[in-house]
Structures are given as structure tokens and as C-alpha cells.
Amino acid sequence: MPSSILRAVVALGFGIALALGVGELALRMIGFGRPVLYDNRLAWGYRPRPDQTLIRFRGAAVHVNALGVRGPDVAAKRAPDTTRLLFLGDSVTWGGTYVSDAELFAAVAATRLARAGRRVEWLDAGVNGWGPENILGLVRETRGFDSTAWIVTALEDDFRREKTHAGEVPYFDAPPWSAWQELLVLGANKVLVGIKRPKPPDDLARLADANLERYRDVAREGRTAGARVLLVWHPTVDALAGGVEPNRARYLALAEPDDASLDLGPAYRAAGGRVYSDGMHLDVAGHRVAGEAIGEALARVLP
Numbered sequence: 001m002p003s004s005i006l007r008a009v010v011a012l013g014f015g016i017a018l019a020l021g022v023g024e025l026a027l028r029m030i031g032f033g034r035p036v037l038y039d040n041r042l043a044w045g046y047r048p049r050p051d052q053t054l055i056r057f058r059g060a061a062v063h064v065n066a067l068g069v070r071g072p073d074v075a076a077k078r079a080p081d082t083t084r085l086l087f088l089g090d091s092v093t094w095g096g097t098y099v100s101d102a103e104l105f106a107a108v109a110a111t112r113l114a115r116a117g118r119r120v121e122w123l124d125a126g127v128n129g130w131g132p133e134n135i136l137g138l139v140r141e142t143r144g145f146d147s148t149a150w151i152v153t154a155l156e157d158d159f160r161r162e163k164t165h166a167g168e169v170p171y172f173d174a175p176p177w178s179a180w181q182e183l184l185v186l187g188a189n190k191v192l193v194g195i196k197r198p199k200p201p202d203d204l205a206r207l208a209d210a211n212l213e214r215y216r217d218v219a220r221e222g223r224t225a226g227a228r229v230l231l232v233w234h235p236t237v238d239a240l241a242g243g244v245e246p247n248r249a250r251y252l253a254l255a256e257p258d259d260a261s262l263d264l265g266p267a268y269r270a271a272g273g274r275v276y277s278d279g280m281h282l283d284v285a286g287h288r289v290a291g292e293a294i295g296e297a298l299a300r301v302l303p
């Protein structure tokens with residue numbers, strides 16, 4: 001090989017390696033490279049592994065405690081003078097890793113209750129990609145972590161979900177070898193989701209009916225565990241603009257006399273609809289709005 005070609009190949013290789021290295025550093029500065037790690041379990045499908053503390057996107061602080069839920073460290077057994085709030089749901093409840101723990105609506109609601117003189121703990125057991133069958137598996141296995149109140153947040157998309165399993169979502173059970181790997185996995189998942197076709201309408205209707213019963217079972221598990229149950233409805237940006245929500249009314253109707261229900265739509269509208277980071281998930285301001293509304297509802301329902 002002529003020396004000029006060899007020099008060109010070496011220069012090209014060096015340039016590629018330099019670009020990859022600089023890109024790796026840039027991605028890690030953004031927040032890639034050290035994602036939340038998940039387990040793989042029969043009961044609930046998957047959820048974050050215990051004892052993780054991370055700094056992620058936009059400098060967001062994320063802590064998964066020893067119970068395997070997002071939020072402050074708490075004892076397995078609740079102290080008698082403590083109100084413990086358990087938040088259940090999907091990625092809306094989880095809040096994303098671009099929102100710090102202290103800014104989640106779970107934390108905001110707990111602070112709202114604490115202002116009234118209560119000693120309050122909060123546990124955010126929301127998980128990205130979960131459906132109601134995942135939630136049901138968790139509460140049956142854990143009995144709700146000895147919580148005083150269960151706050152179950154649902155949205156229309158949840159009624160179209162079957163139980164989600166590890167491997168069906170772009171999450172890691174071991175650290176990725178680089179920030180590039182995490183970015184590529186997330187990108188590939190976005191492509192796959194974009195070409196996925198929905199189930200036929202009849203299947204979706206049957207699935208919605210089955211998921212309504214699963215939510216009913218979640219609420220029943222909460223009552224059996226001695227907790228107050230608050231059923232919360234989260235509208236997407238399309239629903240807030242007048243889109244159809246066929247499951248909203250019948251979900252909220254699951255609340256029994258000792259329970260409570262809350263539609264966050266009025267609170268979002270009062271904030272001018274400026275609560276979303278995308279068409280579904282909340283930004284920091286949205287978490288504040290939702291948390292204040294949930295805290296007020298809890299103050300009315302808790303003894």
C-alpha cells in the first residue's frame with residue numbers, strides 16, 4: 001500500500017476515533033451513558049432496581065430507594081404517625097429523568113400535605129411503559145409498601161396496553177458500554193414503535209374492558225391493605241383540546257364511597273394548558289400543577 005494511502009487511512013481512523021470520543025463526552029454531559037437499570041420479574045414485568053442515584057438529563061437528580069421505587073429512602077415499615085403516599089402509574093407518574101425527584105408531582109403533593117402539619121413520606125412507583133396489569137402485579141406482590149394512600153394515575157393510552165415485559169422496552173438491566181449504545185438503543189426503539197400497527201378496534205375494545213377490571217382490582221387491593229384510594233385521570237394535550245376520552249368517565253367511576261377521584265383536566269386548563277413536555281408527559285411546571293391538585297384532593301380524603 002502506498003505511503004500516501006496509508007497515511008490517509010490512519011488519518012481517517014484517527015478522525016473517526018476522535019469524533020466518537022468527543023461525541024461520547026458530549027453525550028455524557030447531556031445525561032446519556034448511565035441510565036436507570038431495571039429488573040426482570042414475573043409479577044410486575046420490570047421496574048427499577050433498588051439503590052440507584054443518578055444525575056440525568058438537564059441535571060435532573062434521580063434516586064431509586066431500597067424498596068425499588070423512586071423517592072427518598074424510607075423504612076420498609078411505616079411509622080405510626082406518618083402518612084405514606086404510594087403513587088402508581090406509567091411514565092407520566094415516573095416523571096422522566098429530565099425532572100428531579102423533588103419536582104415530581106408525587107413530591108409536590110406530599111409537600112402540600114406536609115404544610116398542613118402532617119409527617120409525610122412519598123413513594124413514586126410509576127414505571128415507563130407500564131400498563132394496569134403491571135401495576136396490579138406490583139401491588140399484589142408488595143401489598144403497597146405499607147402505604148396510607150394509593151394514588152393511581154391513568155390516561156387513555158393505558159387502556160390500550162397489555163402487560164409490558166422486559167425486552168419489549170428500550171431499558172437496560174446492566175450498564176451500557178458507552179453513551180453511544182444507550183442513544184442507539186433508544187433510537188432503534190423509536191423507529192420500531194413508529195412502524196408498529198395498532199390492534200384492530202374490536203381487540204382494543206376488549207383490551208380496554210379488561211384493563212378497566214384490572215384498575216378495579218388495583219383499587220380493591222388498596223382498600224384491602226387499609227389504604228385510601230385516589231383515582232386520578234391525566235388528559236393528554238389532545239384530550240385537553242377536546243379530543244375523545246372513551247375511558248375517562250368509567251375509570252373515575254371506579255371510586256367507591258371511601259375513595260376519591262380527580263380529573264386533572266380543570267387544573268391543566270386553569271394553567272393555560274402549559275403543562276406538557278410533549279403531547280403526553282408533564283414538564284416541571286406541569287408536575288407542580290398536578291401535584292398541588294392531587295395534594296388538595298388527598299387533604300380532603302385522608303382522615
